[in-house]
Amino acid sequence: EPEVTQTPSHQVTQMGQEVILRCVPISNHLYFYWYRQILGQKVEFLVSFYNNEISEKSEIFDDQFSVERPDGSNFTLKIRSTKLEDSAMYFCASVRALAGELFFGEGSRLTVL
Amino acid sequence: QQQVKQSPQSLIVQKGGISIINCAYENTAFDYFPWYQQFPGKGPALLIAIRPDVSEKKEGRFTISFNKSAKQFSLHIMDSQPGDSATYFCAASDRGSTLGRLYFGRGTQLTVWP
Numbered sequence: 416e417p418e419v420t421q422t423p424s425h426q427v428t429q430m431g432q433e434v435i436l437r438c439v440p441i442s443n444h445l446y447f448y449w450y451r452q453i454l455g456q457k458v459e460f461l462v463s464f465y466n467n468e469i470s471e472k473s474e475i476f477d478d479q480f481s482v483e484r485p486d487g488s489n490f491t492l493k494i495r496s497t498k499l500e501d502s503a504m505y506f507c508a509s510v511r512a513l514a515g516e517l518f519f520g521e522g523s524r525l526t527v528l
Numbered sequence: 529q530q531q532v533k534q535s536p537q538s539l540i541v542q543k544g545g546i547s548i549i550n551c552a553y554e555n556t557a558f559d560y561f562p563w564y565q566q567f568p569g570k571g572p573a574l575l576i577a578i579r580p581d582v583s584e585k586k587e588g589r590f591t592i593s594f595n596k597s598a599k600q601f602s603l604h605i606m607d608s609q610p611g612d613s614a615t616y617f618c619a620a621s622d623r624g625s626t627l628g629r630l631y632f633g634r635g636t637q638l639t640v641w642p
Contacts, residue, residue: 419571446627448629450630456634457617457632457633457634457635458564458572458617458619458630458632458635459632460629460630460631463627463628463629471628471629473629506571506572508571510627513627516574517562517574517630518574519571519572519573520571521569521570521571522570522571
């Protein structure tokens, strides 16, 4: 069964450091997303990406965040200068098209010290 | 601002019993309501979804009931099994599909005792 893969599974970083989370969406999918889940809380939308540009972003997705699809397969989330409150599980997701199922990866746990 | 309110926060059910999780929303523009199941260490996985043109949708032991006038929807798990023990999230979107951003509820941790 096709799956969304994410790396790293867990990253520990110091506050103020840059972090890049990587995702390989399902190969024929066209729409890509990042969500995050702070421990014990709900899943929150960060950003959606289609046709090599951001479709929508939430209020959480400020100037410290950026996304990129550098090579047609990887989809990355960069946090430029991490803060303690960025500690969360970050989920990448993808969907092929309208009415398709949204598939989530297993997540990348980010711990900011 | 909580777009989707989910209850209860946790639920313990005997094997074979019915698990019921409720969600309510305020935004009348929402037109797609999925439920996700999440096991520890895994990402959310789509369980079942409904659109507001129907009041009920059933897939196996899982049923969504939808009340448009009350702006509420619920998940019923019939004949609950220990393997159903997971966290369940309701969600909503205003794009009629998964293409738009999903607003998630806070989740319900279901434990099914054998």
